[in-house]
Amino acid sequence: MRVQICAVGRLRGGPEKALIDDYVTRFERTGRGLGLTALSVVEVEDKKGGGMEAEAALLERALPKGCVLVCLDERGRVESSPQFAERLAGWRDKGAQDVAFVIGGADGIAPSLRSRAAHSVSFGKMVWPHMLVRVMLSEQLYRAASILAGAPYHRE
Template sequence: MRVHICAVGRLRAGPELALIDDYLSRFDRTGRALGLGPVEVREVEDKRGGGMAAEAALLEKAIPDRAVVMALDERGTVMSSPDFAAALARHRDDGAQDLALLIGGADGLAKELRARAALKLSFGKMVWPHMLVRVMLSEQLYRAATILAGSPYHRV
């Protein structure tokens, strides 16, 4: 199952990008044998300042046809890492070819995109900068792959 991180905003060179690249390359290596990956980051940017509606239209274009959609949203479900791994495996085992993980801009995701999501996922009750959410999501993808592979990376 190919994984697509569809995110508002362009990440520039720096520590966040280095962490994302590291975790996603680890995910690709670990996930390959599990039928997960590769992962692709699809960045969109609303240069006209159209707000959430414009960002939603750009994100819609970034989502592959027939992809299962998961939205990162502060109102979503807080999951454990093993539960997230199980959700990935379930979609893979159900025959999903593509999984799109959506990260909105500073104001979040438009209601229609949240409604489209098979799962709305929250990283807790705190609000996180969307660039840090990318780092956290990348690490959780890698962690999920290691959980599914039975690796000792994840400890309870």
């Protein structure tokens, strides 16, 4: 199963990009034997300033056809890392070819796109900068792969 992080905005070089690249590499190394074949980051940018709906249209075009759509949203479900790992494994085990995690821009994700999501995840009641959410999500994806592999990275 391929996993995609689809996010609004461009992340140039810097510490956030370095962290994401590291977690993507770790995920792919750990997930390969688990049927988690790839993790990619796709960025979209609304250069015309059309707001959430324009961003949603760009995000829609970037999503793999038939993917399981998951929104990162403050109204989403707060899960433990093992619960998140179980959910990822469940999609894989049900035959999903692609899972796409969507991270909106500064104003969030348009309701029209949010309503189509199979699941929404929240990293707590606090609102996080969308660039940091990318880092946090990539780490949690690696952590999920580690949990599923029985590796000692996650300790309870």
